[in-house]
Amino acid sequence: MRKRLSAQIAARRKQQVPADLKGMDASLMAMLDAQIGDLEQRIKGVIEQEAASAAKARLLLSIPGIGPVSAAMLIAEMPELGRMTSGEAAAMTGLAPIPHDSGAMRGKRAIAGGRRALRHVLFQAALAAASHNPVLKPVAQALKIHGKPHKLVIVAIARRLVTIANAILKTGIPW
Structure with a gap:
């Protein structure tokens, strides 16, 4: 809505x-x-x-780059977050690179599948994190220096955000 x-x-x-x-x-x-x-x-x-959701929200909001909208979307769209591996979390959001290989041909990797609405919200969070998160900002700058396209940088930061969110919810320790 x-x-x-x-x-x-x-x-x-x-x-x-x-x-x-x-x-x-x-x-x-x-x-x-x-x-x-x-x-x-x-x-x-x-x-x-709900106490469990409120605790998750506090933990997620401690991550620089994740705001109220992205925290609410993560809680609503990915209730299993915090109980999975980082690769599974990335795949569920559609941020994992999918190979397009066939035989000896090695195709280009691209993101696909997953929970589309959540992925779009994470793109916005990644834009904020690339500018304000002290851990992810240098990663984004390094990718840009190496000439990577803007979309690739944002996808990489969004994937790292999901990985960080998963780890923080798993441990229960805020940023």
């Missing part, structure tokens, strides 16, 4: 609105922003009601 409302806001901002409709457009934007805020508060309330 939140994603749909955010998409509506983004689409409205891209459109050219005639001058006589700007007032109506502003009120629509305010209404959509209020609905998103209400949904975020309701999600936060649901997470706080």
Whole structure:
């Protein structure tokens, strides 16, 4: 629901609105922003009601780059996080490289499958982590220095974020 409302806001901002409709457009934007805020508060309330979810949320929010939206998505979409290997966590989010090999031919590796909505949220978290996480920022800079494409850098950081989140939930020790 939140994603749909955010998409509506983004689409409205891209459109050219005639001058006589700007007032109506502003009120629509305010209404959509209020609905998103209400949904975020309701999600936060649901997470706080259950002790296990609240503890997971506190641990996830301790990781630089993971905010309330990505923490809520990880809790909702990946309840098994913290009870699996790092490779399994990456595969479940669709961030593991899948080989496209056949016989002697070695194909290009690409990400595929997994939980798509979660992967998209992790891409946004990876953008923040690449700038603010003291462990992942040097990794992102090194990949950029080596001439890697931007998408590859973001996928690599997102995969590391999932691995870190899995390890933190497994140990119960915050960042």
